[in-house]
Amino acid sequence: MELTGPDGLLTGLTKQVLETALEAELSDHLGYDKHDPAGRNRGNSRNGRRSKTVLTDTGPVESEVPRDRDGSFDPQVVRKRQRRLAGVSQMVLSLSARGLTTGESAP
Numbered sequence: 001m002e003l004t005g006p007d008g009l010l011t012g013l014t015k016q017v018l019e020t021a022l023e024a025e026l027s028d029h030l031g032y033d034k035h036d037p038a039g040r041n042r043g044n045s046r047n048g049r050r051s052k053t054v055l056t057d058t059g060p061v062e063s064e065v066p067r068d069r070d071g072s073f074d075p076q077v078v079r080k081r082q083r084r085l086a087g088v089s090q091m092v093l094s095l096s097a098r099g100l101t102t103g104e105s106a107p
Contacts, residue, residue: 010058018054018063021077026066029073044070055084 002008023034026046032039039045049064065075074080 006059008058011061014056014058014061015063018061018078022063022065022075025075025077026068026073030068044068044072052078054078054082057086061085 027033030039030042030044030046032042034046045068047067047069049066051062052065053060053062055061063078065078067073078085
């Protein structure tokens with residue numbers, strides 16, 4: 001298995017870390033976790049995902065960015081209209097080397 005490239009290990013890990021962090025950000029923004037009954041019948045809720053490709057040190061990574069109904073979610077990990085991420089591969093390698101799972105590595 002290749003380390004870099006479209007199907008490389010580092011690309012897959014980067015995708016997982018980004019998507020996990022984005023989900024955690026949306027949960028914090030909404031005030032409840034995904035599938036939590038506390039989110040039912042609230043004014044704002046999850047509203048699907050959109051595909052986004054960002055350029056990293058190891059190449060392009062396509063990830064799914066979660067959305068909310070009223071459009072007030074402003075992600076910090078991958079900001080709106082941001083196309084380049086620097087230093088992400090070092091962070092992903094560092095977290096993986098420490099043996100953290102993607103759930104533990106998200107902020």
